[in-house]
Amino acid sequence: MTEVNASIDFVPGFRVAGVAAGLKKNDALDMTLIVSDTPCVAAGVFTTNYVKAAPVLFDMEVLQGNKDHIRAVTINTKCANACTGDQGLVNAREMARQTAEKIGCGLDEVLVMSTGVIGSQLPMEKIGHGIDLAAGSLGSDWAVAAAGIMTTDTRPKMAAVAVTASNGKTYHIAGIAKGAGMIAPNMATMLSVIVTDVTLPIDTAKGLLQSASETTFNRVVVDGDMSTNDTLLLLANGVSGVTLQSPDDFTAFHEALAAVCRKLAQDIVRDGEGVTKFITLTVRGAASPEVAHQIANTIATSPLVKTAFFGNDANWGRIVAAAGRAGVPIDPDLVRLWIAPGETEDFNLGSLLLFTNGMPSGYGEEQATAIFKESSVSILLDLGMGLGSATVWTCDLSHDYVSINGDYRS
Amino acid sequence: MTEVNASIDFVPGFRVAGVAAGLKKNDALDMTLIVSDTPCVAAGVFTTNYVKAAPVLFDMEVLQGNKDHIRAVTINTKCANACTGDQGLVNAREMARQTAEKIGCGLDEVLVMSTGVIGSQLPMEKIGHGIDLAAGSLGSDWAVAAAGIMTTDTRPKMAAVAVTASNGKTYHIAGIAKGAGMIAPNMATMLSVIVTDVTLPIDTAKGLLQSASETTFNRVVVDGDMSTNDTLLLLANGVSGVTLQSPDDFTAFHEALAAVCRKLAQDIVRDGEGVTKFITLTVRGAASPEVAHQIANTIATSPLVKTAFFGNDANWGRIVAAAGRAGVPIDPDLVRLWIAPGETEDFNLGSLLLFTNGMPSGYGEEQATAIFKESSVSILLDLGMGLGSATVWTCDLSHDYVSINGDYRS
Numbered sequence: 001m002t003e004v005n006a007s008i009d010f011v012p013g014f015r016v017a018g019v020a021a022g023l024k025k026n027d028a029l030d031m032t033l034i035v036s037d038t039p040c041v042a043a044g045v046f047t048t049n050y051v052k053a054a055p056v057l058f059d060m061e062v063l064q065g066n067k068d069h070i071r072a073v074t075i076n077t078k079c080a081n082a083c084t085g086d087q088g089l090v091n092a093r094e095m096a097r098q099t100a101e102k103i104g105c106g107l108d109e110v111l112v113m114s115t116g117v118i119g120s121q122l123p124m125e126k127i128g129h130g131i132d133l134a135a136g137s138l139g140s141d142w143a144v145a146a147a148g149i150m151t152t153d154t155r156p157k158m159a160a161v162a163v164t165a166s167n168g169k170t171y172h173i174a175g176i177a178k179g180a181g182m183i184a185p186n187m188a189t190m191l192s193v194i195v196t197d198v199t200l201p202i203d204t205a206k207g208l209l210q211s212a213s214e215t216t217f218n219r220v221v222v223d224g225d226m227s228t229n230d231t232l233l234l235l236a237n238g239v240s241g242v243t244l245q246s247p248d249d250f251t252a253f254h255e256a257l258a259a260v261c262r263k264l265a266q267d268i269v270r271d272g273e274g275v276t277k278f279i280t281l282t283v284r285g286a287a288s289p290e291v292a293h294q295i296a297n298t299i300a301t302s303p304l305v306k307t308a309f310f311g312n313d314a315n316w317g318r319i320v321a322a323a324g325r326a327g328v329p330i331d332p333d334l335v336r337l338w339i340a341p342g343e344t345e346d347f348n349l350g351s352l353l354l355f356t357n358g359m360p361s362g363y364g365e366e367q368a369t370a371i372f373k374e375s376s377v378s379i380l381l382d383l384g385m386g387l388g389s390a391t392v393w394t395c396d397l398s399h400d401y402v403s404i405n406g407d408y409r410s
Numbered sequence: 411m412t413e414v415n416a417s418i419d420f421v422p423g424f425r426v427a428g429v430a431a432g433l434k435k436n437d438a439l440d441m442t443l444i445v446s447d448t449p450c451v452a453a454g455v456f457t458t459n460y461v462k463a464a465p466v467l468f469d470m471e472v473l474q475g476n477k478d479h480i481r482a483v484t485i486n487t488k489c490a491n492a493c494t495g496d497q498g499l500v501n502a503r504e505m506a507r508q509t510a511e512k513i514g515c516g517l518d519e520v521l522v523m524s525t526g527v528i529g530s531q532l533p534m535e536k537i538g539h540g541i542d543l544a545a546g547s548l549g550s551d552w553a554v555a556a557a558g559i560m561t562t563d564t565r566p567k568m569a570a571v572a573v574t575a576s577n578g579k580t581y582h583i584a585g586i587a588k589g590a591g592m593i594a595p596n597m598a599t600m601l602s603v604i605v606t607d608v609t610l611p612i613d614t615a616k617g618l619l620q621s622a623s624e625t626t627f628n629r630v631v632v633d634g635d636m637s638t639n640d641t642l643l644l645l646a647n648g649v650s651g652v653t654l655q656s657p658d659d660f661t662a663f664h665e666a667l668a669a670v671c672r673k674l675a676q677d678i679v680r681d682g683e684g685v686t687k688f689i690t691l692t693v694r695g696a697a698s699p700e701v702a703h704q705i706a707n708t709i710a711t712s713p714l715v716k717t718a719f720f721g722n723d724a725n726w727g728r729i730v731a732a733a734g735r736a737g738v739p740i741d742p743d744l745v746r747l748w749i750a751p752g753e754t755e756d757f758n759l760g761s762l763l764l765f766t767n768g769m770p771s772g773y774g775e776e777q778a779t780a781i782f783k784e785s786s787v788s789i790l791l792d793l794g795m796g797l798g799s800a801t802v803w804t805c806d807l808s809h810d811y812v813s814i815n816g817d818y819r820s
Contacts, residue, residue, distance in 0.1 A: 118727025
C-alpha cells in the first residue's frame with residue numbers, strides 16, 4: 001500500500017495560492033488558483049447530473065479541444081454558478097479569461113470550478129479581485145490553497161505521495177478536495193484537483209483518472225445527493241522528467257493515484273456535514289460487484305440506518321431491511337451480518353456476528369453497542385449468493401446535518 | 411370528490427377492539443382485533459421488500475388459498491416479527507390460531523399484522539393475553555382500534571365514507587392506518603385495514619385495491635425506507651346487501667376506496683416522524699407518468715431538499731439539482747418551478763414562479779420565504795418535455811426525525 005501524506009510540501013512546476021476575495025464574510029479564504037509553469041496533460045471527471053453548473057459545461061468544452069496544454073485552474077466558493085443560464089457561461093468564461101491574462105496563457109488553457117449556493121450569478125468584481133490577488137501571491141503553500149476551496153468543510157483536505165519509477169527517478173502526485181454535503185454514490189467528488197509532475201500520455205490520462213475515481217470518490221456516501229458541480233481534475237506537467245513506459249510504471253502510477261483519491265474521498269466522509277461516525281461498509285456474496293455496490297449504496301443512503309448509526313444503535317434490522325429494498329433479489333436466510341470496531345476488512349478478529357439463518361445470532365447487545373459507540377465502525381454484509389463485492393465509506397445522519405442544511409442559505 | 415370523514419361511526423357487520431396487552435409500557439394500547447360476523451371477500455397488497463416479515467408471509471399464504479371467507483385481522487405493535495426465522499412463522503400462525511379459537515372460525519380465516527422492532531420473537535404470552543382481552547371487548551369503538559396499532563404515530567388515523575349505490579341503497583367503506591416512519595415511495599402503506607359492507611366480486615377485489623393504492627399509499631414519502639411489514643388489507647362482508655353491478659357502481663366504489671386510502675396516506679405523511687411541514691409535490695411535463703413519479707420520488711427523498719423544507723428555505727436549487735440526478739434526462743432550460751401556499755393544484759392564483767429559462771425568475775426572496783413558512787406548501791415542477799405527471803405527498807426532515815430514529819430501540 002502506498003504511503004499517503006496528509007500534507008503537500010511541493011510539487012515541482014506547480015504554484016498555488018488561496019486568497020480572500022470577499023465572497024465570504026470576515027476575510028475568510030474563498031478562492032484558490034493552481035498554476036503550472038509549463039503546459040499540462042489534463043483530464044476531468046464530471047457530475048452526471050443533468051443539471052450541470054456553468055463551470056462544468058465550460059470545462060467539458062475546454063477539455064474537448066485541449067487535453068495537453070492546460071496551465072491553470074481557478075476555483076471560487078460561496079457561489080456555485082449553477083442554474084444561471086447564459087450569463088453563467090459568460091461569467092465562467094470571463095473567470096478563465098482574466099486568469100489567462102494574469103498568468104500569461106491562452107483562454108483555452110484555463111479550467112474553472114465553482115461551489116456554493118445554486119442560482120446566483122458570480123459576483124464578477126470580487127472574482128476579478130480574487131484572481132488579481134491569487135496571481136500575485138503564487139507559491140507552494142498548498143494548505144492555504146486547500147483552505148481556499150472549503151465551504152462547510154471544517155478542515156482542508158490534502159493528500160500527497162512520492163513514487164519511485166523503474167528508472168530510479170522520483171515523481172509526485174498531490175491533490176486537494178472539498179466535500180462536506182451533497183455527496184452521492186456516483187461521482188461523489190465534489191471538487192478535487194490532483195496534480196503530478198510525471199509525464200502522462202494524452203490518451204491514457206482520462207482512463208486512469210476514471211478508473212481511480214471508480215473505487216474511491218465513487219464509493220463515498222454522505223447523503224446521496226449528487227451536486228450540479230462535482231468535478232475531479234488531473235493535471236500532469238511532466239517536470240519530473242519521468243515518463244510512464246513499462247506496465248509496472250503504469251500500475252504503480254495507478255495505485256498511487258488511487259491512494260491519493262482514496263485518502264481525499266475518505267476525508268470527505270470523515271468531514272461530512274454533522275458526521276460523528278465513519279462507517280466502512282462491505283457487501284460481499286452478491287451476484288456481481290455492481291449488485292454489491294447497489295445494495296451498499298441503498299444501505300448507506302437509508303435515513304433509518306444513518307440515524308441508528310448516530311444513536312450508537314446496532315440496529316441490524318434496518319440494515320437488512322434496506323438491503324431487501326435495493327431492487328435486487330436477496331434471500332434473508334442466506335444473509336449474514338457482522339460488525340467490527342475501527343476500519344477493517346478482517347472480520348475474524350474482534351468481529352461480532354449479528355444476523356444469520358434469517359434471524360439474530362444470539363449476540364450480546366452490550367458487546368454490539370460497545371462496537372457501535374466507536375467513532376469508526378466496519379460492517380460486513382454477506383449475501384451468500386455469489387462472488388461480487390463492494391466497499392463504500394459512509395457516515396451517520398445527525399442533528400447537526402439537519403441544522404447545517406436547514407440554515408445553509410441564511 | 412367523495413366526502414371523507416376522519417372518524418368511523420359504525421360499519422355494519424364489523425366489530426373491533428383495541429387493548430393493552432402489556433407489549434408497551436404503562437398500559438398503552440398495543441393490540442387491535444377486527445372481526446366480521448360473516449365471511450369476507452379479502453385482498454392484500456404487501457411490501458415488495460425481499461426481506462418480508464413473518465406475518466406478511468403468513469397472510470400472503472392464507473390469501474392464496476382463501477379469498478372469500480376471511481373473518482378477522484389481529485394486529486400487534488412493538489414487535490415486527492421480522493427477521494425471526496421459522497419460529498417467527500410458527501408464532502404468526504399461533505397468533506391466528508388463538509384468534510380463530512376465540513371468535514370461532516377456521517385458522518385459515520384469520521390474517522395477522524405486526525409492527526415494531528425487527529429481530530425479536532413475539533412475546534406469545536402477552537399476545538395470547540391480548541387476543542383474550544380483545545375478543546372479550548369487541549364493539550364499535552374504531553378510535554380505540556385505530557389507537558391500538560400506533561407506534562411512533564402521535565394520533566390515530568381513520569377515514570370513512572358512505573356511498574349510495576345506483577339502486578338507492580347505502581354502503582360504507584372505512585379504514586384505519588398507522589405510519590410514522592419507514593415510509594417509502596413504493597407501497598408506503600405501513601399497516602392499514604380497510605373494511606366495507608358492500609359485496610365485492612372475488613376476482614376484482616385485489617385489482618381495485620392495488621389500483622386505489624397506486625395513486626395514494628404509493629405516493630407518500632417520509633424517508634424513502636420501505637418496511638419489511640407493509641401491509642394493506644381490504645375486507646368486504648356484503649352485509650349492506652349492495653352488490654356492485656353497473657360500471658358506474660364500480661367507478662363509484664373505486665373513487666370512494668381511493669378517497670379513503672388518500673386520506674389515510676396523507677395522514678401518515680402529516681404525522682410522519684418529526685414532520686413540521688406537509689408538501690404536495692407535482693411533477694408534470696415528463697415523458698411519461700412513470701418518469702414524473704421517478705423524479706418526484708428523487709426530490710421527495712433528497713435529504714438536502716427535506717432539510718431546506720425544515721429550514722423554511724425556498725431553496726429551489728436543491729429541488730432542480732435533485733431532479734437532475736433522478737436518472738432520466740431533463741433539460742434545465744425547459745424546466746419551470748412554482749411554489750404556492752397550502753394544498754393546491756392551481757398554480758395560477760397566489761403561486762410564485764421561482765425558476766425558468768435555466769435561471770431564477772427574479773422573484774422576491776421575501777415572498778418565497780413567506781410561502782415556505784406555511785405548514786403546508788405546494789410545489790409544481792414542469793419539465794417541459796411531455797404530458798406525464800405525478801403528485802406525491804411528502805414532508806421535511808427535522809431534528810426530531812433524527813432524535814426519534816436515533817433513540818428508537820432504547
